Amino acid sequence: MGQPSPPKEQQSPPMEVLCAGTEVQLTQPCVDCGQWTGSFCDYCFIEQRMPNEGFAPGQMTPLCTRCDRVQEACHYCLEIPWCRPRAWGRHPVMVGESVEYRD
Numbered sequence: 001m002g003q004p005s006p007p008k009e010q011q012s013p014p015m016e017v018l019c020a021g022t023e024v025q026l027t028q029p030c031v032d033c034g035q036w037t038g039s040f041c042d043y044c045f046i047e048q049r050m051p052n053e054g055f056a057p058g059q060m061t062p063l064c065t066r067c068d069r070v071q072e073a074c075h076y077c078l079e080i081p082w083c084r085p086r087a088w089g090r091h092p093v094m095v096g097e098s099v100e101y102r103d
């Protein structure tokens with residue numbers, strides 16, 4: 001016999017996929033500090049901020065966990081003038097079907 005379903009109050013809400021792509025596509029430099037990240041701002045899409053950069057459709061603005069904890073949103077959402085920093089940290093590179101990281 002199968003397992004009974006948990007009560008409705010314990011069920012997770014359905015997952016919503018906003019963007020899909022490869023690890024390389026979805027790992028971008030944080031717009032605030034430049035660290036390579038797979039985390040995103042919860043409030044804006046990068047297509048609205050940097051339309052000519054070739055990001056995946058539906059991709060949120062890259063924002064590392066550290067910057068998100070400090071500011072809770074990217075500098076675009078906070079309307080803070082900012083220049084784009086140089087990328088740093090570990091960057092994934094596709095090699096065949098696997099991913100390697102380069103510092």
